[in-house]
């Protein structure tokens with residue numbers, strides 16, 4: 001996955017669905033996919049430590065945050 005794909009995670013429509021309604025089918029699909037999506041991991045690596053920590057808290061990324069940091 002190239003870097004331009006990772007940057008799209010900032011404005012991802014599925015992510016927006018999750019943010020609007022975490023219980024929606026598409027929202028839950030998005031949350032599930034970030035457990036292993038290489039594009040999301042690349043996006044997370046591109047962020048500042050502060051922003052990364054914010055998203056780890058927001059999306060409860062306990063199991064994957066060790067791999068991202």
Ligand code: SF4
Nearest residue numbers: 008009012037039040
């Ligand atoms: S990699 Fe995942 S979070 Fe990023 S833009 Fe694609 S679907 Fe959205």
